[in-house]
Amino acid sequence: MNQRIANSLGLGTLALIVTSLWMVFLYVPTEADSGIVQRIFYFHVPCAWITFAAFGLAALSGAFYLWLGQQLWDDLGYAAAEIGMVFCTLVLATGSIWAKPIWGTWWTWDSRLTSTFILWLLYGGYLVLRNLADDTPQVARFAAVFGLAAVIDVPVIIISVRLWRTIHPAVLLTRSGEHGLQDPRMIATLLVSGLAFAVMFAWLLLLRFALLRTHSRVFAMRRELALLRLSSSRIAV
């Protein structure tokens, strides 16, 4: 059952990514101000959406884990945080590629760049914690608590960094409340790319989640086996 859902999500991802590549490179008109490089925007923005969704999901699963104590939530949080990290890296990379010709530099300490980078560091710490505390039985609770501590930091980070400095273009919603995508084809391309990345996210999440579930089950079985052996050896004595 899971396998069939995973397969159809995989096929859906393939079809949608091919469609969105066609739209990004052939269908959508070139943006007048920044030229051809603007096309990376259609991958950059969906990656950012997925990053936020994934990290949000990780924190939410952490909260559910602390509340209900079921291993399932921990596995879901772990899977989401890992995939979020991949997409966060992609956001930074695609943003950097865009920034070089437009701003003339690979990196600048703009507010959104800085916030995203700090988010990247936070979840980097989260994954290091998960890896290093792997042999500690409380690792799930540690990860959940740090995930919550990180997510409540996000609004404070965004506010502080925004006060600190900002030059990022406000494409989707400008100060005057309009968006910067004049051509309807641009909006269509963005939406299709967004959908493609959302389906890809769901696919990756399902695969990783299933793997972690299996891992947890094997771990639980091993522990049960060890306990059984222990009690039978006691009976023998």
Next chain:
Amino acid sequence: MGSIAAILRKDLTLEVRGAGSTISLVVFSILVLTVLVIAFGPSPSSAETAAGTLWVALIFSGALGASRAIAAEREDGAIYALLLSPVDTGAIFAAKFAAAFIFIGVAEAAALVLVALFFGLDFSTTLLRLGAILLLGAFGFAAIGTLLAAISTRTRIGDLLLPLLVIPTFVPALIGGVKATVAVLSRAPLADVAVWLRIIIAFDILYAVAGYLLFDYVVGE
């Protein structure tokens, strides 16, 4: 309240009788200052440099100091006795948080005096204002540091893990702190300082509350 005071008194007695955390932290932050003065050149003058130096010293001494009070409990499994005693885990958090705050605060006070000497700041109300800002920073750092130290001291490489977790979390308070310090040093009007202070205070409250609520999940079995 009584149990918080009792645990804190125990930690401070331990400290006074020779645990040496505070001395090490003070020496450490002096070393950080020396390194930074060498790195920036012997006659740094700008407000940014002085502010940066102070906050780097806070981050480093904080990253070491935040886990001391918890690490001491972990050493001989004394934490279990503490957890078994009829004390709320929130009270344990509050006491450990207070101890970490005192350790980091003392180290920061030493750093501030030295920065004033090295950078030729005049000993006036400016210094008091800077001290207040740094204490607000130390408060936030001690709060998040104590919560995360309960995690990091349980792992194999605790002392390495703690900075990895605390420093990115501390970034908003760091931005607020550095900016407020620069504003005070360049004699900006109070309103310019207040904007940044608000961020640090928000951070402090957020993590004092979060630490109090979440500590229970990470300290026990």
